[in-house]
Amino acid sequence: MDNLGIDPRELESAFSLFTEASNQLSLAYADLQQQVVSLTDQLEIANGNLRRELDEKAALSRRLSLLLQRLPGGVVELNEHGVVVEFNPAAGLMMKSLCLGAVWQQYITEHLQASNGPDLWLSQTENGERRISIMVNDMPNEHGKIMLIHDVSDMWELQRALTQHKRLAAMGEMTAGLAHQLRTPLATALLYSAHLAKPELSDQDRQKFGQKNLARLRHLEVLIQNMLSFVRGQDVPLESVNLLGLLNEAQQMMLPQLSSHQISCVLNVSSGADTLAVSANRKELLGCVTNLLDNAMLASKKGDIIQLSLTLNEGMAEVNVEDQGCGMSVEVQERLFEPFFTTKKDGTGLGLAIVSNLLTRLGGEIGVNSNLGAGSSFTIRLPVLYCPTKV
Template identity: 45%
Template sequence: MQKRQSNKDAFFVSIKESQLNSKELEEAFTLFTEASHQLSNAYADLQQDVATLTGQLAVANGNLKKQYEEKAVLSRRLTLLLDRLPAGVVEVAESGVAVRCNQRAHDLLSQSIIGLNWMAFFTQFFSEVAESGIWRFQNQGVQAYFSIEQVRIEEESVSVVLLHDVTASVEMRETLQRNSRLVAMGEMAAGLAHQLRTPLAAALLYVGHLQREQLQDSDRIRFSAKAIDRLQRLEALVQNMLLFVRGKPHEVTAVDISDVALDAISEVRSVFEPAGLSIVLNNQASGCFVLANFKELSGAIGNLLENACQASMSGQEVICSIEQSDSAVEIVVQDHGTGIPEAVLSRLFEPFFTTRKGGTGLGLAIVRNLISSYGGEISVTSTPNLGSVFKICLPRVADTTKVLAQS
């Protein structure tokens, strides 16, 4: 009886345990189903993300390909443009070696410089000319002139050198300068011939009179004096021409400008007095020295005083003023005469240019050359019917200075 009861209890326990395992299995299956569903959803989302990324990547690849093609087209155009530029272009690496150059640079330099040290090449074949910014290039019998610009590109650690061929411009400028000199020489020769012809013809005429057999002694003396006067004028003209061409002073020393001015005034006083004119010296530079030749500077001041005399009318006065500063001294000659027309002022110092009958046109040209040789300047201002002002400016020196210059 007890055994039957025991078997019955065991049977019910087994059934209960079976019921528990089934429930756990069902719960586990339910969890598995949910997890499987979540994984399916996640996989579907992942597939969608992959599809989206694949589409975006395709678009990005398409854009990159398009940009690459555009840059390739731009690169070809820039390369073509670079080769067609009228300027030479050289790309220099940070090491100083030329890594690229366009065809124009190759043609201008008569060789390829890729792989060469640019500065070494530049030092060997280029030399600077007098005109700032222009370089002369000589290589393999070729000579040319360049203006050169160099630009540093910091981001790429390279420099770009631009070579502009200015040979035609330089040669044209040299030709113009040469032609200008030839024109000036021609004008000078024509002016000199004109100045020599008149007194020479007069001298020949008077000498011809001297050959007449039936000539009174008084006439012979008169013709001789006139012939000598014309020949002396020719000699003075030639001397002035030599002074103008030489353009250099004789012995140069430190001279007191006051003494020079007094000497010039004493030399021209004989011209002023018969004309009824007076000279006033306004000296505010006592003991002021300049580096010059005494007689030549005195003659230059005298030339200005004589011109002032010829432009003035009787009863007027000519003022010679001397003023000084820390570094310079000014000699000013002022008259109140007829003045100089504005159209004439610009040509006043040209050789052989004169508005005065019988004038040689060399006086002021010689004065300007002389003052320039002393390191000074001469200028003029004038108002018609009110007078003219000539101003000489010379650098001051110590009275102990003495310099000898070759004549």
């Protein structure tokens, strides 16, 4: 050993260091093995939890899919381009020829027709014509839309029957009022006719009584027509009606009468309201507006200004007719929309009742705000036309 020049103490020291390093490596390896076991256990637990979550989500997906298939209401999903990407069997039954990949705008144009009331549409099905309700909802965090379809044909028929029964009940209550309304102009017409039968009557007086008699008979005709309109309440075809165009037409129709009374009518349209449209029968809705304008004119005096306004408020189109006339008491306002209630000498008392009934059928309403000596303000509120071609 001396010949090799190695100090035994150095060799012993090196061996000790090697032994210590070997022990440290053994300990590190054992610790590493323990960590591997722990991580393996944690991974197995995580995988188990993940498998359970996947199984639960798969089960939920199956249940939702089954629920979607069994739902009596229709569900249609549109992508961001307005293309049908999914629909359930109920939607297919309620909307004939609906298919995946169909462009909703084109489908609406070809297969659906606007019905009476907001969001109601006529659809041709295997069981004939049905009324369906279409509600559109945005999908959270998505660009598409979900459309909920309900067949409301039976409910609509029940509501129609109930409305008719209410009208008949109201008609029974109005019989006494109707008799009075008819008796007065009829008695006057008979009196004028009796004068016409006198042989000694001059031609001038005969012409005067003849004109008065004709006026009374025409008043009777208007009263009977209004009564029939109120009682029948028949459905008429609805269409998309641009309110600005309708108000312009009403203003022009009333212009000759307003000018003769030296009364002005100013049309005010709020920002963005010029394109507002509602689902209504144009002729009937025009009659409502001209009725309010005529009432405002009769309540106004020479030099007054009638304000005709169009605004959009909380998804409802509002048409307001405001005058500077004599106003009304609270008692009059409470009875204003009752059939045969009138404050006019020659009024039938049915004009505002017909207006109120019509607006109710269209899903709208009419309100009044008035103070004696401070004028009156009538407001028509109608739901803005839902247009599924824009989804």
